[in-house]
Amino acid sequence: MFGPTYDQACPTNSSIADAINGLLPHLQARDITLMLVSGAPVEKLTAYRKRMGWDLNWASSYRTDFDLELGFSSTTEQTRAWVQSPQSATLPPVAHRNAAASGTDLVGYLTEGYGFNAFALEDGTVYRTYSTAGRGVEFLMTYYGVLDRAPQGRDEGEGFQVWIQRRDEYATGQ
């Protein structure tokens, strides 16, 4: 979402945070909280959170192996190896767009993967009770649920997600 080399959080992940921010009081009523974790230094996260007006807590995993341990991210060297392999030709246009929009290069952008985890604390032990990544996080992108019910559906094709901007960067100025 906001890797160590980014200047700003990725537009797609920012749209997800917009979509889930309002859930917090309802989840807390059920003794569940929801928070973000990203690899950039905490000062960058705090400033960006203020700009976006989010209530969600946002922890920094800067210079820790938290993301690597969860299996969502890779080192710069590993990511470069993948980018140099033929598999990187599968990258959709939004990956290039989001790298540029986040103020980093492609390798820097791709080092921070994304995923959703549920953790439970019981008798002093933390359990990871659920984990998903890739298309599995789409349930957080609540705007797709609405778009899917519009006459044209999400209607994105190859250029999926490239229409997504940060909430304060749309030309119409929401």
Place this chain on the structure above:
Amino acid sequence: MTREIIPQVVHLELHTSDREASTRFYSGLLQWQTEEINTLWGNYHALRLGFGLDGGIVQCRTPLAGWLPYVAVDQIEATTELARRLGAQVLLAPREGPAGWRAVLSTPAGGEIALWQAKPQSVKVA
């Protein structure tokens, strides 16, 4: 078409629905070394095969796992067109990635083969 140098296989890719089991098998049988890479858009086990040949194990939803060899070519568009004239089906037309272009062909005799045109080394990948 005449060529002074026969195009070489440079990369081998295994497409499988069970990356972990594949990695266990090949490391157990052939001592192939793999490195797990989890990026934003792809989970991959890089394979080090030596002798200028590398590869990867790609997790996907294929019901039938299979190996895909990549052959390095100089002009991927022309080679893809030649393949079409020779009766191949173009499963993936040449597509540009950050490191090069790739195309995937289904050959008239059965089986698939991929073409790979790497970008010049001087082109910055990142």
